[in-house]
Amino acid sequence: MPFQIVNSIISWFLKKRKHQMELFIKYPIDVQHELLFKLLNKAKYTEIGKLYDFSTIKSYKGFTEKVPIQQYESIEPLIERSRKGEQNIFWPTQIRWFAKSSGTTNAKSKFIPVSDEALENCHFKAGKDMLCLYFNNNPESQLFIGKGLRLGGSSAVYEDNNTYFGDLSAILIENLPFWADFSSSPKQEVALMGEWETKMEAIINETIYEDITSLVGVPSWMLVLLNKVLERTGKNNILEVWPNLEVYFHGGVNFNPYKEQFKKLIPKRDFKYYETYNASEGFFAIQDENDSQDLLLMLDYGIFYEFIPMNEFNGENSKAIPLSKVKLNQNYAIVITTNGGLWRYLIGDTVKFTSLKPYKIRITGRTKHFINVFGEELIVENAEEALKQTCLKTNTEILEYTVAPIFMKNKKNGGHEWMIEFKKAPENIKYFTELLDNALKSINSDYEAKRYNNMTLAMPKINLAKKGLFYNWLKENGKLGGQHKVPRLSNSREYLEELLKLQQG
Numbered sequence: 301m302p303f304q305i306v307n308s309i310i311s312w313f314l315k316k317r318k319h320q321m322e323l324f325i326k327y328p329i330d331v332q333h334e335l336l337f338k339l340l341n342k343a344k345y346t347e348i349g350k351l352y353d354f355s356t357i358k359s360y361k362g363f364t365e366k367v368p369i370q371q372y373e374s375i376e377p378l379i380e381r382s383r384k385g386e387q388n389i390f391w392p393t394q395i396r397w398f399a400k401s402s403g404t405t406n407a408k409s410k411f412i413p414v415s416d417e418a419l420e421n422c423h424f425k426a427g428k429d430m431l432c433l434y435f436n437n438n439p440e441s442q443l444f445i446g447k448g449l450r451l452g453g454s455s456a457v458y459e460d461n462n463t464y465f466g467d468l469s470a471i472l473i474e475n476l477p478f479w480a481d482f483s484s485s486p487k488q489e490v491a492l493m494g495e496w497e498t499k500m501e502a503i504i505n506e507t508i509y510e511d512i513t514s515l516v517g518v519p520s521w522m523l524v525l526l527n528k529v530l531e532r533t534g535k536n537n538i539l540e541v542w543p544n545l546e547v548y549f550h551g552g553v554n555f556n557p558y559k560e561q562f563k564k565l566i567p568k569r570d571f572k573y574y575e576t577y578n579a580s581e582g583f584f585a586i587q588d589e590n591d592s593q594d595l596l597l598m599l600d601y602g603i604f605y606e607f608i609p610m611n612e613f614n615g616e617n618s619k620a621i622p623l624s625k626v627k628l629n630q631n632y633a634i635v636i637t638t639n640g641g642l643w644r645y646l647i648g649d650t651v652k653f654t655s656l657k658p659y660k661i662r663i664t665g666r667t668k669h670f671i672n673v674f675g676e677e678l679i680v681e682n683a684e685e686a687l688k689q690t691c692l693k694t695n696t697e698i699l700e701y702t703v704a705p706i707f708m709k710n711k712k713n714g715g716h717e718w719m720i721e722f723k724k725a726p727e728n729i730k731y732f733t734e735l736l737d738n739a740l741k742s743i744n745s746d747y748e749a750k751r752y753n754n755m756t757l758a759m760p761k762i763n764l765a766k767k768g769l770f771y772n773w774l775k776e777n778g779k780l781g782g783q784h785k786v787p788r789l790s791n792s793r794e795y796l797e798e799l800l801k802l803q804q805g
Contacts, residue, residue: 324599325658336604391641399468399580412580418640422601426583447485451517496781512542518552551576594660602639607632673705676747686739697723700770704796715758721765
């Protein structure tokens with residue numbers, strides 16, 4: 301039983317890290333404070349370190365007074381210089397890798413610097429910690445008897461001026477330690493293929509004959525892959541293809557709209573779902589308990605955290621607070637300082653804290669992905685929860701959706717217009733709309749106030765998307781696969797108008 305021996309050894313090795321996690325769980329503020337000054341000391345002779353006089357910063361207050369909060373547009377000139385080969389600009393060790401950010405469908409790409417320290421002490425450390433937490437919670441796991449199916453980004457890694465760029469997942473695969481590559485499927489050359497649809501077929505060809513025990517990837521694209529596997533094999537569910545499958549590690553989008561579809565594809569009562577929170581800028585949090593929606597904020601990955609209360613959010617002019625000042629169930633924008641050379645960087649995500657001992661979070665949305673045209677302050681978390689409630693009541697399933705405002709015109713009320721692609725459509729769309737509207741009212745008091753007597757907001761308008769609409773829209777925009785996501789909420793009608801045009805075409 302050589303595979304069982306390997307499984308036992310690897311799981312024992314991974315579980316040892318739990319004792320180190322207990323240190324930052326017990327002393328979170330001390331760990332973060334020490335980390336900040338390690339980062340400042342490490343980078344004090346860089347161009348940024350000299351500009352903001354890192355060597356004279358002796359307190360958190362001094363750090364906030366000297367170093368401004370910045371968004372990508374502010375640091376883009378420095379990153380472009382770094383991509384051309386200049387070194388020691390924002391981090392002292394060589395920066396060779398840049399993660400091409402695809403967190404939104406905006407045409408403009410971001411190139412996030414990825415240092416060797418960020419690779420080793422953040423991303424790869426997090427991968428091991430994810431498994432550590434899983435094995436500690438599931439000691440009988442046989443994960444390493446088989447292989448993990450990884451569904452990474454759609455881009456290969458490209459060279460430019462002796463630096464390299466690509467999706468973060470492609471960079472990680474390119475740099476994986478041998479043991480991780482050995483336990484994963486598909487092989488590296490397939491995982492790094494650039495053309496998404498060809499790559500999907502190649503992944504299926506390779507993995508349907510493997511003993512797959514875990515899945516890793518973004519839910520929307522993993523669903524596409526799993527359904528294609530069933531089409532190819534003619535099986536009724538995924539367990540008939542991979543009987544030893546035991547866990548799905550997911551992240552990137554809210555899982556609630558997809559969970560029922562996964563349960564049908566993988567009809568196993570004790571099947572586990574583990575959420576992670578990682579981005580091009582860093583790996584931030586991991587689900588640390590079975591059957592939980594809360595994510596443990598990882599405080600020793602070379603990332604110093606600050607938070608901006610969303611009711612006071614004003615972009616780069618916002619005032620941030622340290623971890624010690626956060627409160628439960630308030631919406632915060634995240635600001636990070638990292639061992640990849642990002643200093644007080646506003647990543648654009650919003651979270652709320654569900655626990656302060658230890659610090660646990662849930663992702664609530666994006667600073668730019670909300671609708672507040674009429675003072676309704678509708679965030680992604682509200683929309684996801686309302687859809688979940690409505691789908692349960694109407695026995696429907698959703699594949700994709702986006703929402704945009706209907707602007708007031710000719711004395712008519714404003715409103716929200718939805719484009720929804722159903723896997724299982726409602727029998728009565730009017731009833732579905734009423735339930736969705738009522739759910740939003742119960743969840744969001746600002747929305748409820750604006751809907752009162754239709755004074756500001758009219759009843760939502762729902763468009764039923766034709767099959768494959770969102771897939772074709774992403775394809776037209778060169779955004780198929782991996783980390784690319786459909787923007788859920790927007791204050792403009794840009795995305796919705798493109799979809800409506802494609803729907804009619």
